Amino acid sequence: MEPTDNGSFLPRIGDIAPSFEAITTQGNINFPSDYTGKWVILFSHPADFTPVCTSEFMTFASMQAEFTDLNTQLVGLSIDGLYSHIAWLRTIKEKIEFNGMKNIEVTFPLVEDITMNVAKKYGMIQPGESSTKAVRAVFFVDPKGIIRAMIYYPLSLGRNFDELKRVIIALQTADAYSIATPANWEPGDDVIVPTAGSCGVAKERMDSKDEDVKCYDWFFCTKKLSLEQVKNPPITI
Ligand code: BEZ
Numbered sequence: 001m002e003p004t005d006n007g008s009f010l011p012r013i014g015d016i017a018p019s020f021e022a023i024t025t026q027g028n029i030n031f032p033s034d035y036t037g038k039w040v041i042l043f044s045h046p047a048d049f050t051p052v053c054t055s056e057f058m059t060f061a062s063m064q065a066e067f068t069d070l071n072t073q074l075v076g077l078s079i080d081g082l083y084s085h086i087a088w089l090r091t092i093k094e095k096i097e098f099n100g101m102k103n104i105e106v107t108f109p110l111v112e113d114i115t116m117n118v119a120k121k122y123g124m125i126q127p128g129e130s131s132t133k134a135v136r137a138v139f140f141v142d143p144k145g146i147i148r149a150m151i152y153y154p155l156s157l158g159r160n161f162d163e164l165k166r167v168i169i170a171l172q173t174a175d176a177y178s179i180a181t182p183a184n185w186e187p188g189d190d191v192i193v194p195t196a197g198s199c200g201v202a203k204e205r206m207d208s209k210d211e212d213v214k215c216y217d218w219f220f221c222t223k224k225l226s227l228e229q230v231k232n233p234p235i236t237i
Helices: 051-062 064-069 082-095 117-121 161-177 199-207 227-231
Strands: 020-024 027-031 039-044 072-078 110-112 136-141 147-153 213-217 220-223
Touching (some): 020 117, 039 161, 051 064, 051 082, 051 161, 064 161, 082 110, 136 161, 147 161, 161 227, 199 213
Antiparallel strands (some): 020 027, 039 136, 213 220
């Protein structure tokens, strides 16, 4: 990968997640090798003790069990130090009540990145937004350590954590059933079958009497995939 002019790298979808060793609020980690076999959401936030970030951490931590059920590990990062992280997470638990959430304990690791070593590997420092704070980046890393999706938000915009959960479910469902998901897809909605790759398959699809399949045209067919199927994908080895 070529660095950008501020010495940062911008990973791409399909890249192996850049590796790093780091100190976190849950001990040292080796990323991504410690999480082989799991999905990971690696996300950065601009700074500890700031309001948008506090609302985000409380929301993400309150959804921890939902991500664990999805075999997904959360890993946070900012370019603050370990003691700042610890003090901030203690304050959140002891003092902050927000949107019906209180006494929230953040149990996923929060990486200290004072040196910006990790932030630079992941393009989290975007000088047009800030040279001293990471933007709100989100990387979705699969069980083999491959970056499968990424989203960047500016400092002022708190993330929608239901959307981050939807992305994980959609990626896992696409892998399990070799399908794609249409705009605004939610688990239980119809999914898109791969576009016909030959005239024969196109004709077969258009002539199909399968009631679970609906073709809007030869290149755009959907099929039913129940919530039950999404929740219980076939085991693949
Ligand atoms: C916040 O999390 O509230 C925040 C952080 C950096 C800049 C602006 C807002």
